[in-house]
Amino acid sequence: MSTQAVPTSPAFAGPSHRQSSKKKLVIALAIVIVGILLAVFACNSGNTFAMWRAQVTQNGETMHGGNFGITKPSGPGYFDTSPDRTPTAIDLNTFRTVPGDQISISQAQAITMVGNNLAADWSVEIPDGGALTGALATPGSGVTGKVYFGKGTYDPTTFNPADALASASLDGSGPIALVHFNQPTLNGGVSYLNDGSLTDGTAKVFAVTVIDYAASATDTTIQATQANLSAINYTLTQVR
Structure with missing residues (x-):
């Protein structure tokens, strides 16, 4: 089987x-x-289907910054500007002042302001306690002074304090000397100095310190002493 x-x-x-x-x-x-x-x-990922795409390019541009500053292109000038004398340049180290004298110390300044909306304040800083010290400047001595701001070039034969842009007392009392600059045009109706040629970086403005020895002074104890004028700062401050 x-x-x-x-x-x-x-x-x-x-x-x-x-x-x-x-x-x-x-x-x-x-x-x-x-x-x-x-x-x-x-x-x-687009590897299989291409989607439409378009673009436009804005051109690259360059912006230009402004310029701002204050300088003193030269040293101060010293003058005898006594009312009864013809203004004359002096040597402050050898000049001996008496009652009735007036001494003026000028300082040319150059302001640079470049900016379409730039505005600034030009001011003087008086030290606390005043800028005049020493026995010859003691209260009651008859020696007082002021700082004046002006435009153009200082000329001791033509300068008139009444035409000054601003002024400040050397004893620190009263308001500070302050001048407004606006470059290049007036904004908002504010009282600014709008002459652009004054802020072109060349010496077009000045400060002058005027020291008076009053003719009425009678204190004989300060004869042959000194009055010291401290350093004075002039400041340009942007306000716009």
Whole structure:
């Protein structure tokens, strides 16, 4: 009697066969998912579809800054401007003052203001306690003084304190000397000095310190003494 092999039914496949089928199915699903993700990424990154794009370019530009400052292009000038004398240049170290004298010390200044909306205040700073010290300047001695601001070049033969732009007392009393500059035009109706040629960086303005020794002074105890004029600061301050 012959013996024949009976084929094994899939229903009776062993556990290892079933696990292999599941593994293949999982791998196939993973491959499909990866393919879908790659397709989506390609669409979003523009590698597959080109989207319209346009642009316009604004030209590069250059802005120009202004300029601002104050200088004294030369040293001071010293003059005997006594009312009964013809104004004369003097050497302050050798000049001996007496009642009735007037001494003027001028300082040319150059202001630079370049800016369409630039405005500034030009002022003098009087030290606390006054700018005149020493025995010859003690209260009641008859020695007093003022600082005046003017435009143009100081001329001791023509200068008139009444024409000054501003003034301040050397004893520190009263308002400070203050001049307003506006470059290049008047804004808001404020009283500014609008002559642009005065702020072009050349010496077009001046300050002059005028010291009077009153003719009526009678204190003889201060004869042969000194009056000291302290350093005076002139300041240009931007206000716009």
